[in-house]
Amino acid sequence: MHILLSWLSDFVTCGSAEALAERLALAGFPVEGLEEVGRLDPRIRVGRLVAVDPHPETERLWVCRVDVGDAAAITVVSGAPGLAAGQRVPVALPGSRLPDGQETRVATFAGVASAGVLCSEAELALGDDGGRVLLLSPDAVPGTPLVELDGVADTVLELEVTSNRGDCLSILGVAREVAALSGVRLRHPRPRPREVGPPSAGDVRVRVESPDLCPHYCARLVRSVNVEPSPLWLRLRLRRAGMRPVNVIVDATNHVMLERGQPLHAFDWERLAEHRIVVRRAAAGERLVTLDGVERALDPPDLVIADARGPVALAGVMGGQASEVTAATRILLLESAFFMPSAVRRTARRTGITSEAAYRFERRVDPAMVVEALDGAAALITRLAGGRTAPGIVEDPPGGWMPELPAIRLRPRRVAALLGVGVPRAQIGRRLSALGASCRPDRDALLVTPPSHRGDLQREEDLVEEVARLGGYDAIPVSLPEAPLTSGEDSRARVAARRLRRLLTAEGLTEMVTLAFTDAQTNRLLPGFVGRRLVPLALQNPLSSETGELRRSPISGLVRALRANLGLGAGFVGAFEIGKGYGLDAQGRRQERRTLAILLCGTWPPRGAERSGPPVEFGDLKGIVENVLADLGVEEPRVRWRPLGEEALLHPGKGAIIEVAGTAIGVAGALHPKIAQTCDLAEEVWLSELDFEILADYGSRRVELRSLPRFPAVTRDIAVIVDEAFPAAAILEEVRSLADDRIEAVRLFDCYRGAPIPEGKKSLAYSIAYRAADRTLTDEEVSGVHAGVLQRLRERFPLELRA
16 A cells, blocks of 8 residues: 555644654554655746747747746747647756756757756656646646645655555555554544535436345436546546546546545446446346456356446446446546445456455445545545536435444453553553544443444454554563463373374384375275265365365375385385375265374385395284284274275275274275276285274273283194185184183184195184183193184084194
C-alpha cells in the first residue's frame, strides 16, 4: 500500500516521515520504502501564455510570450501542439535542472532566442505523456515555483499490510492507526454532495436477489457530467498510489476507494437496459465482456450486477464493457455495496482477475462506509466534472444494513497472562477506545464492541494483541517466561512406538519416514492390511501426478524407497515405518489408521569372516514379527499364522495372516510377483504390516512376574515327514491343546527338504519341554506322556515319524 504523506495529513497530523515510518513499523506495519517525489528545481515556474505566434522561419515551431512572474514576459520557442494564449504551463528557466539531470540553457531556434523550456509531464517525472506540454490549473499564479503547487512535492511510504487488516488499505484506515498510536485527533470529514433536480428513485430501480452475497447495495445518479482528463493533483495522487489515471469519472471513484477503502463503480446510466439494477447469481451459460476486453463464461456461484438484458459487471471484481463510461457519457449511475469476501474471492480466483476492488472486497470492507463513500464520489464528480447529483440514494434493503457487532469479554488477567506484563483496566479501555471500540465494565472484565471497520477483531486474543500494539511492543519489558515444571505421563501410543523403534533397530532394520502422498496406481497396488478396505482419498490440488492421493498404507512409501536404494546399488534393505494410512470407510468417513510396516529385501550383511550374508527369507520376517509380539507381552500360544488365502498384496503361497486370540492383526509374506514386476523389482521382497492400534494396546498392559521353576524340565524331540503343503503350526496347536499340565512348551526348530526326504515332502522337527510344578519328573513319567503325544499326532495327522 502506497501512502502519500500530504494525503494522510488531510486526516491526521503525522509529523516527519521518518518518525511516522518507525511508529508504524513498531505497530506491525513495516515500511518497505520511503521515497521523496516531485522535488523539482524552484526555477521551474508556472507560466501564463500571453501570446502564441507562428515562428517566422518554420511552420513546426511556435514563438510564445510567457509571463513567469517577472516584470517582463520572456520568449520561449516550442514545437508542442495544442498551445493557446491564457494557458498555464510549466516553464524551466535557464539554469534549472530537470529530474533526469539535464540543465536548461538559452537556445536559438531559426534565429529566435528561447529563454526557457515549456515542459511535458514526462520531462518533469510527473507522468508518462511526453507529447504535449503539461497544462496546469487556470488558478495557478504565474511565477510560482511548480514545486509549491498542491500535490506536486510529496513523500510516499510503501506500507506492508497483512491480509487480516483490510481496513488499512486506505488513507483513512492508516490515519486511524496513526491517530490511535500517537494520541492525536483524527479528522474525518463526511462529504455531502449538493443535490439538485429530480430524485434518483424516479430514474433507477435496484433489487438484490442474493442478499447472502450482497446484503447492502446503494446507487446514486449524477447528471450532466463532462468526461475529461482529471486535474494534475488527482492524476499525481493516483499515479503515486499505484493506479493509472483514466478520466475524471473513473479517477474520482478510484480516489475515493484509495481514500476511504470502499471500492465503487460508475455505469453509463443510458446504457443500462430499463435503467434497472439486479444483484443476483449468474445463470448457467451467461457470458460477459469485462473492461479488459475479455469475454468470460460465468458460473452460477458468480455474483453479477445485471440490467434487464443480462450481466453488466462481475460484482466486486470488474465492470463490463457494455456499460462503461465513455467520452459520450452524460448521466452516471454510481454503485457502492458490501459484497461478501468469500463470493468476491471465489470469482476473482476462478477468472484470474486481479483488481484493486477485488483486493479490498476479499479482505472485507467497512459496511458503514458504503453510503459515505458513495456521497464522497458524487461530491467529487460534481466538483470536477460539472455534474449535478440527484437527490436521494436508491438502496436495497431500504434503510441500509449493518452486521451485528460482537461484544467480546476481555479479562485484564488474560491480558497479563498473554503479554507477560500487567496492564491496568482503565489503560486497556483507553487504548481500545482509541481504535474506535466501545468499552463498558462487566464485573472484573470489559465488554468490548469493535468498530465496524475492524472485522478482524473476533475473540479475546485479538483484543489483547491490540492492547500490546497500541502500547508498543518495545514497551514490554524483557524477561524470561515463567512456567511450572511438571512431569506428564506418555501416551499409550508414544510408549508403544518407542518400544517398537528400539526393538526393530536392534533387529538390524532402519526406520524410514516417507511422504504420505502417492500416485493412484501405487495406491491401488499397495493398499496394505489396514487400508485394503478403505477408498483412496484424492487431493484437490496435488503438487504433481505422482502425489495425487493420500496413501492407504506406509508400504507404498517403503517400496518407493526400496527402488531408490536398489538403484543406488544397495545389496540389503531392511526398513520399517510407523505411519498412517488414509482413506474413506464404508460409511464415507475419513480414517487415519496407524500401522507398523516392515520391508526386507536382498541378502543380510556379512558377519565375521563371511563374504556375503544369507538371503532374506520368510523365516527372517516371521522371526522379527514374533520378536515384536513377544516384546509387547503377547504370549506365543496366543499367536496363530494362518494361510493367506485371497490377498492381492502378497504371494498366495508365501504369505500368512497373523492372528492374536482369534483377531487378525496383520499380514506377512512375499510381495505378489505381478506387483513386483509392475514396480520394477527383480528380487523377492518380504513385507509385513501390523495394526499399530492393537500393538499399542498390548504394549500398554501390565507385565506379571512369576517365580522361577524349582524343578528341572525334560525335553524330547520329534521329527515328522509331512506333505509340502502341511502347516507346521498345526502340530504346535495340537500339542498345546492337550489338557496336560506337564507339557510346558513346544516349538519348531527345524524344517528340512532334500535327500533322503521324498520329493514333495518335508521334515519338521519339534522340541517338547515337560515339567511338573511340585516334583522332578521321572523318565518313565515323561516317556508315558511323550508316547501319548505321539499317538495323538498319528491319529490326527497324515504323517510319518522319523527315527
